Amino acid sequence: MKKLNIDTLSVSEICLGAMNFGSTTAKEDAYRVLDAFLDMGGNFIDTSNNYAHWVPGCTGDESETLLGEWLKERGCRDKVVLATKVGFDRKGVGAGLKKEQITYWIEQSLKKLGTDYIDLYYAHSDDMNTPQEESLAAFDSLIRQGKVRVLGASNFDTWRLAEANMVAKSQGLSPYSVMQQRFSYLFSKSDVAPKYLFNEYTSRERLRFLADKNMPLVTYSCLLKGGYENPARMPEEYIAGERYEALLHMAKEKGVSPSALVVAWLRNVHRCPGFPTVLPLFSVSSIAHLEENCKGASLSLSDEELAILNKA
Numbered sequence: 495m496k497k498l499n500i501d502t503l504s505v506s507e508i509c510l511g512a513m514n515f516g517s518t519t520a521k522e523d524a525y526r527v528l529d530a531f532l533d534m535g536g537n538f539i540d541t542s543n544n545y546a547h548w549v550p551g552c553t554g555d556e557s558e559t560l561l562g563e564w565l566k567e568r569g570c571r572d573k574v575v576l577a578t579k580v581g582f583d584r585k586g587v588g589a590g591l592k593k594e595q596i597t598y599w600i601e602q603s604l605k606k607l608g609t610d611y612i613d614l615y616y617a618h619s620d621d622m623n624t625p626q627e628e629s630l631a632a633f634d635s636l637i638r639q640g641k642v643r644v645l646g647a648s649n650f651d652t653w654r655l656a657e658a659n660m661v662a663k664s665q666g667l668s669p670y671s672v673m674q675q676r677f678s679y680l681f682s683k684s685d686v687a688p689k690y691l692f693n694e695y696t697s698r699e700r701l702r703f704l705a706d707k708n709m710p711l712v713t714y715s716c717l718l719k720g721g722y723e724n725p726a727r728m729p730e731e732y733i734a735g736e737r738y739e740a741l742l743h744m745a746k747e748k749g750v751s752p753s754a755l756v757v758a759w760l761r762n763v764h765r766c767p768g769f770p771t772v773l774p775l776f777s778v779s780s781i782a783h784l785e786e787n788c789k790g791a792s793l794s795l796s797d798e799e800l801a802i803l804n805k806a
């Protein structure tokens with residue numbers, strides 16, 4: 495699998511989401527998927543300090559704990575680029591990016607993951623109640639201590655990310671080098687019934703901002719929960735219609751699944767004006783789904799095919 499640079503990190507162009515590992519995805523299945531991902535040349539793995547606290551009976555420690563055990567059993571820490579996050583809530587408490595929250599949760603994540611450094615540490619969501627200077631100074635201190643290599647921001651409005659990086663520049667602090675946000679091929683009706691105060695979706699404006707700043711976009715939930723394969727699973731905020739028909743038509747022509755074609759479109763869309771580098775981030779619980787989706791990592795798209803998909 496091809497590698498791309500995020501700041502000083504060399505990551506596979508596909509990122510494997512570990513959100514469900516240890517909760518709704520059993521340990522044996524998670525290990526099989528993780529082993530297969532590494533065998534396919536993948537190295538970029540995404541988790542968080544709160545996955546998956548919303549599953550009945552879970553605390554939010556499950557995903558990091560499982561990954562820590564897998565890394566230890568396989569002895570492969572140096573082969574993996576590990577991304578985790580801080581800032582979202584766990585069972586309704588703990589949300590925020592105050593200095594004491596960041597300094598507390600990094601230690602918990604390092605312990606659970608059984609490592610002394612995190613490659614990519616995300617602010618999981620914006621915290622409008624804490625000055626950006628405070629959060630950035632806390633993150634910068636983790637970098638200076640060698641506990642974190644690169645910073646990312648997730649679920650920030652574009653203007654807040656721009657503001658954060660201006661603050662970082664003016665104060666000589668490490669900036670956010672990558673954004674993780676919800677984005678896929680189909681458009682969403684996101685502004686009609688927003689779930690959060692911030693906008694988790696990726697608009698054209700956000701895309702142009704990231705392209706201009708040369709900042710990669712890691713796209714979460716990009717396979718719409720399996721909805722490209724089975725529209726009954728598609729979250730209701732997505733608009734299928736003619737754009738979905740165009741995707742299905744081209745996938746059939748090219749002999750791949752719609753999900754693989756979405757992965758290929760995301761990987762290639764930076765070739766079109768106004769789009770940044772995009773890295774698909776998805777979850778799977780079986781090797782069959784992993785292999786199917788990763789066909790999109792070697793699928794080439796001509797300029798004409800990209801134009802057809804973009805215009806649909």
Ligand SMILES: NC(=O)c1ccc[n+]([C@@H]2O[C@H](COP(=O)([O-])OP(=O)(O)OC[C@H]3O[C@@H](n4cnc5c(N)ncnc54)[C@H](OP(=O)(O)O)[C@@H]3O)[C@@H](O)[C@H]2O)c1
Pocket residue numbers: 510511512513514540541618648649674675713714715716717718719720721723751753775776777778779780783784786787
């Ligand atoms: N920053 C954030 O706020 C945030 C929010 C949400 C998620 N994330 C990250 O993004 C990752 C992915 O998000 P997600 O799980 O919400 O969305 P997703 O990857 O779009 O959806 C995962 C679902 O799609 C199914 N699927 C994948 N490939 C398939 C295929 N070829 N055929 C049929 N079904 C397929 C999986 O089924 P199977 O399990 O049956 O394979 C799984 O149920 C998470 O693991 C997490 O790391 C970040």
